[in-house]
Amino acid sequence: MVSVILPKLGFAEAWRSEARTLLLKGAPPEVVSWRVEGEGGDLFGGFDMADEARYTPIQEPRIPAAFLPLAEAALCHSGPERFSLPYRLLFRLQADRSILQDRSDRDVAALMAMEKSVRRDSHKMKAFVRFREVGGEGDRRRFVAWFEPDHFILERTAPFFARRFADMDWMIVTPGAAALFLDGALSISPCEGRPDMPDDAADDLWRTYYRNIFNPARLKVKAMKSEMPVKYWKNLPEARLIPELIAGAERQVQEMRAAMPTLPSPRAERILSRVGQVDMPDREKVPDTLEEAKSQARHCTRCGLYCNATQTVFGEGETKNPLMFIGEQPGDQEDLAGRPFVGPAGKVFNAALEEAGIDRRQAYVTNAVKHFKFEPRGKRRIHKRPDKGEVIACRWWLDLEKQFTRPKLIVALGATAAYAVTGDGDGILKRRGMLEMSEDDTPVFITIHPSAVLRAGSPEAVAEARAAFTEDMRTLARALADLKT
Ligand code: URA
Numbered sequence: 001m002v003s004v005i006l007p008k009l010g011f012a013e014a015w016r017s018e019a020r021t022l023l024l025k026g027a028p029p030e031v032v033s034w035r036v037e038g039e040g041g042d043l044f045g046g047f048d049m050a051d052e053a054r055y056t057p058i059q060e061p062r063i064p065a066a067f068l069p070l071a072e073a074a075l076c077h078s079g080p081e082r083f084s085l086p087y088r089l090l091f092r093l094q095a096d097r098s099i100l101q102d103r104s105d106r107d108v109a110a111l112m113a114m115e116k117s118v119r120r121d122s123h124k125m126k127a128f129v130r131f132r133e134v135g136g137e138g139d140r141r142r143f144v145a146w147f148e149p150d151h152f153i154l155e156r157t158a159p160f161f162a163r164r165f166a167d168m169d170w171m172i173v174t175p176g177a178a179a180l181f182l183d184g185a186l187s188i189s190p191c192e193g194r195p196d197m198p199d200d201a202a203d204d205l206w207r208t209y210y211r212n213i214f215n216p217a218r219l220k221v222k223a224m225k226s227e228m229p230v231k232y233w234k235n236l237p238e239a240r241l242i243p244e245l246i247a248g249a250e251r252q253v254q255e256m257r258a259a260m261p262t263l264p265s266p267r268a269e270r271i272l273s274r275v276g277q278v279d280m281p282d283r284e285k286v287p288d289t290l291e292e293a294k295s296q297a298r299h300c301t302r303c304g305l306y307c308n309a310t311q312t313v314f315g316e317g318e319t320k321n322p323l324m325f326i327g328e329q330p331g332d333q334e335d336l337a338g339r340p341f342v343g344p345a346g347k348v349f350n351a352a353l354e355e356a357g358i359d360r361r362q363a364y365v366t367n368a369v370k371h372f373k374f375e376p377r378g379k380r381r382i383h384k385r386p387d388k389g390e391v392i393a394c395r396w397w398l399d400l401e402k403q404f405t406r407p408k409l410i411v412a413l414g415a416t417a418a419y420a421v422t423g424d425g426d427g428i429l430k431r432r433g434m435l436e437m438s439e440d441d442t443p444v445f446i447t448i449h450p451s452a453v454l455r456a457g458s459p460e461a462v463a464e465a466r467a468a469f470t471e472d473m474r475t476l477a478r479a480l481a482d483l484k485t
Pocket of ligand 1: 327328329330331334339340341342343345346367449451
């Protein structure tokens with residue numbers, strides 16, 4: 001028997017190194033027992049040399065690229081198979097790489113379930129960590145937060161906070177380990193117990209924010225509890241408001257209805273929109289259909305982009321469980337035509353789809369942001385990337401498009417689209433060609449934006465980028481075929 005003891009922190013790296021050594025020796029999974037230091041198990045660890053002689057060494061272990069992100073997440077799972085299952089699968093993959101595509105395989109299904117649960121936990125941590133200010137020195141403010149995750153996700157998730165809150169010093173304490181970010185350096189160390197945290201002004205801020213974004217007309221208690229599970233409420237300052245807000249929701253809706261402005265007649269509205277009068281009252285009504293959403297979006301003033309754009313460019317195409325493509329925002333030609341991906345980037349997109357055998361007519365094509373953002377330069381309108389606030393404001397429409405079409409698979413074309421559906425727009429090249437999950441659990445295929453092909457530079461570089469993008473579309477076509485089987 002081989003007994004492997006991993007450290008409490010840095011376990012993923014240690015597992016990788018041990019797994020590689022074991023694979024090289026050819027140690028079959030059933031002879032390996034894994035555990036974390038200090039967590040019980042057999043007293044006598046180490047490799048049994050007598051046994052080792054019986055194994056067939058693997059000269060060059062092969063690790064499929066798609067396996068690593070799944071395994072790295074599964075290692076953080078709190079279940080008993082967190083280390084043994086990835087190793088078992090890795091060992092099996094040496095003989096047959098195609099196992100990973102077989103979702104009915106028990107090990108693959110279990111690994112994916114573990115990955116999903118860890119990913120969700122990480123999403124929840126990003127959403128529900130609440131910092132409290134504890135003073136500070138110089139111009140760096142200092143904050144502390146307490147969070148109780150389901151899995152061992154602190155090491156995995158802390159870098160997100162380091163990027164997001166780079167200008168302050170902070171500590172996130174979880175049962176067993178704490179992440180400390182001091183003067184731009186992140187460190188993780190073991191710790192016990194919950195820190196003393198003052199009930200400070202930041203809590204009031206959260207409560208005010210929550211009160212303001214709470215829309216009683218959209219209240220769905222079940223959906224809210226699934227988005228913000230009750231187990232997190234005790235550490236969320238704003239959660240104290242929830243019972244009160246739910247109780248008052250019906251009355252508030254009545255008051256909102258009574259206070260609604262009188263709307264212009266549809267005829268007056270048509271005339272006003274034709275003459276460019278865009279400050280239509282935003283309807284409070286949540287649309288019941290995609291068509292209704294599209295029609296409301298025509299008068300969208302959720303961010304400032306409507307002021308200079310010609311019109312809202314809403315999504316179009318197949319609306320029943322489609323393959324959904326999401327771009328960044330309409331370009332110059334899309335802004336004039338009122339349809340997504342009809343300009344130069346659209347041509348690259350169409351050609352790649354055709355070569356990969358994907359029928360655009362059977363897809364729903366849309367953008368993360370529905371108005372063209374540009375900078376006038378002479379007679380030209382130069383594309384400007386939308387900022388996060390604009391993407392978030394426009395997510396209202398994207399969420400409605402997703403809600404009404406229920407896509408079976410989403411394709412994020414570029415960083416803005418990836419950010420809009422996964423909350424993470426970083427490192428698009430590293431994530432390219434991979435399947436991730438959106439916050440509502442729809443698979444998301446990540447690739448580059450087709451306009452990046454046009455910006456590649458020399459004709460050779462453009463040809464290369466075009467071929468790589470087409471290859472992504474072929475991978476997508478295979479993923480689609482997998483979904484069907
Ligand atoms: N770029 C996009 O992201 N979307 C379009 O519709 C056109 C260009």
